Amino acid sequence: MSLAAKQIPVARDEEKNAQVVELLFEKFGDRCSRSKAVCEQHGHTTTWLPNQAPDAVVYAQSSEDVAEVVRICAAHKVPVIPFGAGSSLEGHLNAPGGGVSIDLSRMNEIIEVSEADLDCRVQAGVTRKQLNSYLRDSGLFFPIDPGADATIGGMASTRASGTNAVRYGTMKDVVLGLTVVTPAGEIIHTGGRARKSSAGYDLTRLYVGSEGTLGIITEITLKLFGQPEAISGGICSFPDIQSACDAVIMTIQCGLPVARIEFLDPLQVKACNEYSKLDLAEEPTLLLEFHGSEAGVQEQSEMFGSIAAEYGGSEFRWATKAEDRTTLWQARHDSYWASFTLRPGAKGVATDVCVPISQLAECVTATRADLDENGLLATIVGHVGDGNFHVLVLVDEDNSEEVASAEAFVSRLNTRAIDMGGTCTGEHGVGQGKMKYLPYEHGAAVDVMRSIKKALDPDNIMNPGKIFSLN
């Protein structure tokens, strides 16, 4: 068993691929790169799956550019893989059949912000941090925050979420409409700017999370939110994982509208202390944030304080100053990178699952025990208000036994989560890494997904070899 076991083969026609690359180079000149380094960099970045580079990379500047590339590829039945910031974790960007990576990072225009309607329209290459910098003086903000500074297009494609999802939802909830280039190279628009609609099939939410397999998202209309009048937050440690999770469960069941409630296991805290120069107690830890009016935030904090106390939590350590909060949340967002301080040079096998909140304590506890029993070095961190948590297993990729053990662990984790009524991925997406768990989770519904894929992309040119096999 190797880390490559999950990558399914995709037919590759070297001749057609080369022909298309030639045509694209003629058309796009130096916006079409055939350099090996560039191609490999576009195959994968933070993912743990082996690299499968495309044959060329085209830097698009408009929806029309994307449509043009797709039309050329469609005419020759050559694969097309959209690329944003390269921060996906499950091999979404690999090109198992070769073909063309369309890099949308230069499509980074914030087209329109409507303060009156609390919405905006952006090109797919805009990153979440870029958008929030732009919005800073408007009184609005965009809450979805995966760890990386991902592009909005990539985040829509993987149905991303992050630390604020427990309060503000995921990409599924904040995308109002899309511009999409279809597999035939046509530009269509889905959704709109109304806050709700019953006008036909919800194509917006079909494309959100479809990982580039049905079309390429080039523009996104997003809900924005008013910056809260008051923010408070802080940190609290617990005697064991069970108690920390039980405090989360109670918080959610009480309907306390926390903006963020994040769990870090002791190893993760240790790694963050090292990487971000902090001095947090290396115990099961919750990191919280409350948004609201001054009085509302005060009330929420007090309620959480009494819940934490009930479960043996330490005294809540406040981060009242904005810069202290920024330090804490930056450390949280850097936790992926921090983990590598525990084993420099290791390969990180990142995985995420999500379970109903009542199963959280049991699932996290069983997962920690599983790791320990199998001698795997791994950090656990999670958006636990949603029942979502991540495990990053640090392996020596040259040690096949260790790799196999990590693989087997990931398999058990996914099965465990699905058996508890959960899902094999809360926010990372399926890509190549989670393909084998999809039938276990969705059964015959996967056939419906396949029918849709075949209907919309009959030649299977859009990001082939991802989500499910077509056979």
Next chain:
Amino acid sequence: MSLAAKQIPVARDEEKNAQVVELLFEKFGDRCSRSKAVCEQHGHTTTWLPNQAPDAVVYAQSSEDVAEVVRICAAHKVPVIPFGAGSSLEGHLNAPGGGVSIDLSRMNEIIEVSEADLDCRVQAGVTRKQLNSYLRDSGLFFPIDPGADATIGGMASTRASGTNAVRYGTMKDVVLGLTVVTPAGEIIHTGGRARKSSAGYDLTRLYVGSEGTLGIITEITLKLFGQPEAISGGICSFPDIQSACDAVIMTIQCGLPVARIEFLDPLQVKACNEYSKLDLAEEPTLLLEFHGSEAGVQEQSEMFGSIAAEYGGSEFRWATKAEDRTTLWQARHDSYWASFTLRPGAKGVATDVCVPISQLAECVTATRADLDENGLLATIVGHVGDGNFHVLVLVDEDNSEEVASAEAFVSRLNTRAIDMGGTCTGEHGVGQGKMKYLPYEHGAAVDVMRSIKKALDPDNIMNPGKIFSLN
């Protein structure tokens, strides 16, 4: 031009239909009705479109029953139309090609409630009021409330919402998973119980709002919410429509988390006074409700009070006692029926649109002016926090000129809303009544919807003649 103009023809094979009805009668005995009255009642109820009755009605008691009926119909390519409470408004239940109505109202079991996870699983025939009665002692509630006591299956199928949507979302937001009978008569499960997932295409949200054209929803897993610790609400009138709408716009833009904010125009208030024996000022009126902690509700109320005052609103008339609130909201939910007191015996042409909140005042004002200029008697009422409002035009259906005038008005209203960045239906759905506006709203994206329909239901047996034509 007649009210029937929007109904597109669907091929009807009398012989096959009769053959299938015979088979179903053999199979289901007295759970298969061929009575003309029963069939007509299942064709439409509150809709204004002419009745097109199915050939038979089968009362299903389980997903397996539904699958069995669908398999028999599929084998003979005979239409199948799901029926819940019969409260849809756009001709969703008509059978333009004849065929079989599957009545799911006897599938009314609340299968499971998880207080720990704030979710439940119900059969499609459970009504929203039945669910809330069941939940009363649990501390939980289900917020989606279209005027009628619709079934959860019907509400999912039309992507329904209602007065609480501004705070709690629409069916799109509260459905976690579905059991669906496919057009081939297979039973599949979509989604799950995790609060978020990136595992594959979002079939749940594809079926939600697909109006029975892709499959029949037989069971639904729903998010529930904690009953708020405190509720307050009341009523406030304004000198003109513009001021009332401006107060709504400001409320939303300020991020005030109102649970309900409803608009009634003076004619609607008059009708409600008459029907529900109230004594409200017959002026543009907002009806509000706040949910939260005691302090939070107090704070929200005060904030709204100052916004209302800024726009010339009357003093806020509180409904602090639960029974006063119930009276007010029952009157609001009965507003459809109340409107007929203005013109007894009239036919009601009900329509709804939704616009970005910044366009609300302009859209409602222009709509009222349009009605008045054309001498149409109509009430306006709306879930204005979402930018969604309804018009009920009361016509003499034997007066063809008046009917034509109402039709032309509906057409202008839909175009106006779409031109403002809005949608031709916020929550009623497309059915037969809104079909002609869909291409104007979604353009080439309608072709993608058609491709999906053809892929999943190649023989077009699932609720044919709805949402779009297949040609």
